[in-house]
Amino acid sequence: MAALALACGLALPSAATPASSPAPVETLVEQAMAHYRLPGIAVGVIEDGRIVQVVTRGEQAAGLGPPVDADTLFKIASNTKAMTGAVLARLVQAGTLRWEDPVTKHLPGFRMYDPWVTANLQVRDLLIHNSGLGLGAGDLMLWPEPNRFSRQDILAGLAHLKPVGSFRADYAYDNLLYVVAGEVAAAAAGKPYATLVREEIFQPLGLTRCQVGQWSAAAVGNIARPHYRQGARNIAVDADPDTVADFPSAAAGGVRCSINDMLRWMQVLLDPAQAPGWLDAAQRRALWTAHMPMPVGQRLRDWDNTHFHAYGYGWRLSDMDGQWKVAHTGTLSGMYSSLALLPDRRTGVVILINGEGEAARTALMQALLKRYTAPQEAGDVLHYAGLLEREAAQRRSAGQVRPVLAPPVVVTPAQVGADAGVWSDPWFGRVTLCPGEGGMLWVSDKSPAMRARLVQSGGRRWLQWLALGEDAEAWLEFSGAGTQRRMQLRAIDPDIDFSYDFQDLEFRRLGDCP
Template identity: 35%
Template sequence: MKHRLLLFMLLISGTIFAQLTEPEVDALVNRTMATFNVPGIAVAVIKDGKVVLSKGYGVRSIITKEKVDANTLFGIASNSKAFTSAALAILIDEKKINWDDKVIQYIPEFKMYNDYVTSEFTVRDLLTHRSGLGLGAGDLMIWPDGHNFTPKDIINNIHFLKPVSGFRTKYDYDNLLYVIAGELVARVSGQSWNEFIEQRFLMPLGMTHSAPSWNRLKDTSNVIVPHVPIDGKLQVIKRYKNNIFDAAAGIYTSVNDLSKWVQMQLNNGNYNNIQFFSAKQQKEMWTPQTLIPVTTIPPYNTHLKAYGLGWFISDIAGHSQITHTGGLEGIVTQVTMIPDLKLGIIVLTNQQSGSAFNAITNAIKDSYLGIQQGDLVDIYSKKDKASEDVADKITDEVWATVAKNQKEKITVNAADYVGTYKDNWFGDIIITAKKGHLYFSSLRSPGLSGEMFFVKDHQFAVRWNNRFFHADAFVNFAEGNRNFEMRAISPLTDFSYDFQDLYFEKQ
């Protein structure tokens, strides 16, 4: 009787919680899809070396209505970065390179913004987001799709990007250096990054439906399409297909396949008695390299947050957490591991709401940690609404000013702004005039084209023709109109639209 009473008291006091059952996960995911307008989601949970749930929900496309299942393929975007770091770990185990070798040993033409940084930049530095470059610096060489930049262009152009902090002093997330890391894998191994990932990970893990790039998928009969809300209505958009991004964000996989990768990670690099990389290298990849500012608040009471080698690392409620997210236009994903609980959670989605995967991951995670923090779907929904209200106020004011100018017939002399302008790394753009209206067109990235609207003084707002970018931008001319700079209008613009790094001069 005493034991039963004690158990009852523990249960009602909140110190013991059962893990979410499959029907409870089903209800959680379905409510998440409805709340955040996500057509399709796949979820997997790995515990104690076994897959305890692997399941698809909703539809791959709002047009075809085909169902998502556990073998449905999603682009996992930046969750590909951990594969690149693991590829380098294999080469280190094979004594072909070391983490602290200089990059110029393998890529002699590699050059950063000053000679010291160039000479000291290591393999480790490629992966740890501490280069001194700003958040997403140079991402307009990979984003949006439809451009003609190559990895060679990135290697040649990265030295034009100006630092915003001292070398190795500050965390700022970067994609370009992972592209260069993929090139380093190729030069050391003698295989392309894609071939290396296929032969050293996907094939031996039995990830038979997966591929390191959309363009290498053998079967696309069971794959999601990306979705983006545009003017309040969910729409299917074009898929990102460019190979330039592969080492940073290229992999397509399913929860069934990706579960094998997570099982291997949670087992010191071993899966089905195959040792992919040593436990020593796994520890290195999960060791904090670059500190990230953190605010310690309940319920996780995180005191440390850092980036390792292809993974984010933090402490949550007394446990180490290893995680990463990934995002392409219309697709976002999350992989989370708590190694001492032998717990892995995968959430893949075909819409770009990060709150959707956070609500699901954290609800499942909390059930294992014995944490209750309320209705996470509702909490994240309210946070989204607050952020969107702030952003809408900013953008609405800009376009209201434009509309007022048009109503009052306030005009500028379009000929004063027409011409070809060049940025050192982004290349040429052309501003043309048609019937008094100005148009912005990028030569190397044709997707970045749209009409320019006068705001005030020498400031214009460019409205991109592709509305799913959600990245309309200011064009700010200097006096004399010989040069201009840009910046995003909305604070919710994805950081990969790094307009602030551009500086155009008239040719």
């Protein structure tokens, strides 16, 4: 790939040379803030079990304040998965359920597409991404938020999602089965998932600011707002209502915590003496056992000299410069999180960002961890940012980017003809493709943010979303005839977020426009 990039004459950004001694934490955080123009950030560092650094910068809402501090709540997104795993571990420890229980023991109506998988899927399988479903299958029932899908819709939808691989054969990250895991915990314990998280984690561990389920934003306060980028500006998404509603995907990514809470959570994970009896040795070991092998990507090989990569119960496990690493990331609605532990050193780092911070969290986490795993090689944030930018340039040279489209032209009702009407997908539900706003509108019944204008350029028709970014836009395609007529969506950008699982949709026409 690098040779191809150079052969094409690309001007690749130069990466700064690693420093002879690691930069101070504050310097690294400030580099990340400046280079990536973040609205706000909170970073915490633990060494040998002790909190040694808490650094906060920026604002809860860009341009509006107040400042981010150590008690500001952030969405931790998929770092919630480790808490869901811990709730189940607590129930296993109490004898309420077993990891080997069939899911149908606790949820008799549970169904997967394949009846054999339905019968054999165990509680443990819900946590390790081995179901045979494709990457992010069914995520359009979870995001974009808010939407009108319920947990029962999600459970019912799983029966219609076709596998793309064999059960327990391959790793493919999913979110829906974590929702199922939350429902298994609730059924086994006789309490809602949110109540279990509070009783099994927040209260016994002293995570005093963390929130899940329904809670009062007005009473809690000090809440970071998510942001999206518009050119060089960070635009704050609407603030929470006074009462935040419980939402179906909570077990996959619904917890909010402060940096102080996350540091306390990490201390307990690194040192059992911090919370005697909370989780016994067998269940701690279960959480961090390599249950499902994962591919070792080229970046892990190049940056960390990684030899193994696997998924535990809500955690990614690997080796970094010969040291054991336990980690996860989280991405949700304009917020990014990253948590990494080096258990043998009782050391860890956590990063919370309230903006578009994927590259920022990657570069900053790498710079912070290298201080412990290979200090003689540790670069600063700008060094790792340069490497990421070089990767992006190589993807562009290989054509792995959204194609440049001609200016779009609105498609008229006459051009759509008989394909206008009401369509339905077995798990996503009803959509309409009907006249509106001077053209044709594609509108989802249950996902209000998925509302698009039908346009065309270069002879192809595509959906120009009215509330989503252009990176989520999709080709609209029709095939078949008569009762076999189908409508499908295909991502335009090959690097689209996998949660836009358009490939899993297959709409059939129900009738004419209302």
